[in-house]
């Protein structure tokens with residue numbers, strides 16, 4: 001099928017290339033000329049495992065092209081809208097400027113029977129409004145939220161764990177929209193991927209509800225970490241024990257520096273803001289707590305470093321290992337790890353921060369920080385802080401690292417190190433919510 005993808009950022013670039021892998025012919029459209037040129041040359045604008053190879057293959061096949069001109073969407077049957085919905089400056093609400101502009105820009109090129117498919121994460125009620133913009137062209141709108149995780153984006157797009165279609169109210173329109181989406185996702189459907197076909201509002205809500213639930217799960221365990229710290233309990237064992245209850249489950253119960261990234265933090269804030277607009281703010285009051293607990297964990301990492309250094313980080317060399325909001329990503333949006341580095345630096349510590357992929361992005365945002373290799377960070381450090389659980393940090397040899405540093409003090413901001421091994425090697429180990 002011929003399709004267009006409007007917005008070639010994280011979501012759009014992965015979606016466009018993955019659709020080619022599923023056998024379709026795709027044009028990716030974005031206003032950013034530099035991004036389009038790079039993509040057209042088969043270069044990935046982000047660090048995402050598997051994406052560079054997929055881009056080279058798809059562009060090489062001639063079935064993936066890129067353009068800055070919305071007219072390139074003409075002739076496509078399905079048009080995915082995959083632009084960003086960042087947090088509005090000075091507010092918790094989502095900024096819908098890019099979504100509105102993408103749909104507006106598409107209108108002149110839509111034909112009777114086309115389907116515009118929203119993938120961006122939006123406040124509930126947006127699809128209904130956009131559908132009214134699209135309908136006069138003879139095209140229709142569907143909402144098809146995306147649940148991809150960074151680091152697994154290609155796999156999650158090609159083999160999603162579920163598909164959600166938000167379809168028009170009119171039964172005929174809904175059937176036609178569903179048939180087109182079924183054709184798009186034929187491969188996933190043939191593999192028995194669960195499908196929920198519903199209305200616009202439910203589809204929009206599924207996405208924010210899923211992210212709100214995940215954020216709540218993480219903040220729940222981080223709240224338990226706070227209580228563990230006050231009582232001498234161990235939150236990791238606590239998570240194991242409650243996680244054996246199948247109703248709870250062990251995943252997303254890792255206590256640590258908290259969640260970050262381009263989705264969870266802004267999505268829970270936008271969800272709260274939308275609930276308030278709907279006069280239902282109270283229903284989501286708990287999300288403010290979820291956000292608050294999350295932000296407190298960053299403070300806690302900094303506090304633990306200062307405590308371990310005897311009450312002041314001033315003039316102490318601190319190795320900060322990790323800047324990306326999670327491993328296998330170069331994304332530093334709302335990253336607790338980068339935040340910890342910046343705060344320690346602000347306290348007068350001589351921070352040397354490292355990350356396998358996120359240094360360039362971090363430097364652009366915080367040129368005042370000193371960055372280096374893992375070794376440069378560790379050499380003569382008075383304290384080591386691990387804030388992103390990259391494999392190379394989890395696998396560090398505590399004996400070898402012990403020989404490089406000035407003091408064997410390690411703060412494990414992600415509870416990802418082997419406590420016994422580090423303690424046996426003579427380290428003063430402090431985890432998050434652990435004895």
Ligand code: UDX
Nearest residue numbers: 146147148149150252253254258259260261263325326
């Ligand atoms: C998330 C959702 O998982 C995805 O379904 C949605 O579409 C977009 O948002 P992503 O932002 O890629 O995906 O990251 P995710 O793997 O969910 O991790 C989010 C943050 O939570 C990271 O900072 C991670 O370190 C943190 N986290 C995750 C924890 O602190 N503890 C956990 O147990 C799990």
